[in-house]
Amino acid sequence: MKPHDxxxxxxxxxxxxxxxxxxxxxxxxxxxxxxxDYTVDALAALVEDAAGLLxxxxxxxxxxxxxxKDNHWDYDLLACAAVRLGAVPAQLSAHLPPATLAVLLHRLRPALLVTTRALLERCRRADRDPARTTGAVLALDGPxxxxxxxxxVRGRPAPGPRxxxxxxxxxxxxxxxxxxxxxxxxxxxxxxxxxLARFEAVRYPRVGLRRDDVLANASSFAHGRTFCWTASVLCLAPRALTVLSRPDPHSADPLLRAHPPTVVEALPATYVRLRPLTRRLDNAFRxxxxxxxxxxxxHPPTLRAYLRASAHRAPVWMQGWGQTETGPLTFRFHTRRSLRPPGADADARGLGRxxxxxxxxxxxxxDTLRPLPRGRPGLLLARTPARALGYVGEDDRWEAKRVGRWWSTGDLGVHHRDGSVELLDREVDRAQRLSCLRTEDLLEDRLPEALEVVLLARPGEAPLPVVVTEDGALDAxxxxxxVAGLPPLQPPMVLTWPQLxxxxxxxxxxxxxxxxxxxxTDTCGSGRWT
Structure with a gap:
């Protein structure tokens, strides 16, 4: 079966x-x-009931x-319910600040907002009442x-699919x-x-889903990736799905141990948060x-930790690069043997082909938008039949990112002679003497205590490094x-994970x-393609 409606x-x-x-x-x-605990039949009934509510x-x-609403897979169930009615769902993350959410709702002017009482209260405390720019409001957890x-609104049967x-x-x-x-x-x-989804709904060798797989997904379910994933994974019908709505190792560990996954998809930041689980003797990723x-x-330390935690003979890490506007553009595969040892020049910014x-x-x-030869760094353009239709309320911005039949990703990179692509920086975040992303990888490799390193480039100054550790401390x-052998950097700011x-x-x-x-907020880049 291939997904469609x-x-x-x-x-x-x-x-x-x-x-x-x-x-x-x-x-x-x-x-x-x-x-x-759900069967697919029960999920189908839940989507139909939700269509009646909407x-x-x-x-x-x-x-x-x-x-x-709060992060969970029912973002996609609600979206499917809206699609069933002939409506167009707009999935917006609850992580958005109230002021940002107000801007997006103003652009959308939705007939209905589906949310929670807590989010309504948070927005109203910030004087950003969502009801000002919507028709009706439905709070899932009560009036x-x-x-x-x-x-x-309960009790009304759903109209037939449109x-x-x-x-x-x-x-x-x-x-x-x-x-x-x-x-x-x-x-x-x-x-x-x-x-996108139909291309993914294929049982490719090694990287395709099998019927006996147990798939764990810890993602941001408000984003287009999971809407596409929902379509493909249901059609591939693995043995089981485990859905993690929170990047919390304490709540994730019991569920993963009870149902050990054979395939894991997660946000990069979630992999970092769950990484302590890989150090347990009977770890959930075996x-x-x-x-x-x-x-x-x-980053390389995280890749190594998970690949080593697996007891599978030859585990594979599939890394995709793309954008909401285009879907995946490149894939790269990591194995235990392909990763360079700690201390070697980091190599996680290769995007594959x-x-x-x-x-x-x-x-x-x-500056000129003229093509550069292979091996020269510049602005990455892409062509794909999966490119989206446009931006809501920002037609000029959409047109500004079109370069003929090509699409400007806003990323700086290199297309090497062997066909591989390397990512250097977002154009707006670039530095003048180094690749911030490549340097972040190198510093994380040299500082095992760092959960994350972020370089912030500023005009006329050395980049400011921000080092994230568990306790907000770092030995001088x-x-x-x-930083030995690197271009000049500012003294580091050391923060904890919640401070970013x-x-x-x-x-x-x-x-x-x-x-x-x-x-x-001034940066070295132009910001022309953000």
């Missing part, structure tokens, strides 16, 4: 007899009394339905001032927003399902044959040894961090 995806899988068992780390916000709250064909509760053209808007997701207000990206059935990461590169037959990459001069001698502003995908919001530490 997301409004009836769960129904079709249930009718086919898909036996996948789904286990959650906590109940869905959509069904707080529904427990943590319809009773006022959502209908062609409407936008904004979904903003609130100006909002319906589930009991107000189809849409393959090129009509299907779903709206926002970009990570590391440099400011995220963009709202519109995908169609043809782009995100036909070109059966894993495949690790998958997207959104951002994973473009997806064969599906994407093309070109490197151009950032260890730092001097780590992050996106819903765990990425550091570099502009916000720069403002937090220096009171400035």
């Amino acid at each position: 997301m409004g009836v995806l769960f129904d079709q899988c249930a009718e086919r007899g898909t036996a996948t068992r789904v286990r959650l780390d906590r109940p869905f916000d959509l069904a707080p009394d529904g427990g943590t 319809a009773a709250a006022g959502a209908g064909r062609g409407d936008r339905v904004a979904i903003v 609130a001032p100006g909002a319906l509760g589930p009991d107000d 189809r849409r053209h393959d090129d009509a808007p299907l779903v709206i997701n926002h970009t990570s927003g590391t440099t400011g207000v995220p963009k709202l990206v519109v995908h169609s059935t043809r782009t995100i399902i036909g070109k 059966d894993v044959r495949l690790f998958v990461s997207t959104y951002d590169a994973v 473009p997806v064969p037959g599906r994407t093309r990459l070109r490197v151009v001069d950032p 001698g260890r730092w001097r040894g780590a 502003p992050r996106t819903g995908t765990g990425k550091v919001r570099r502009t916000a961090l720069l403002r937090q530490l220096t009171g400035r």
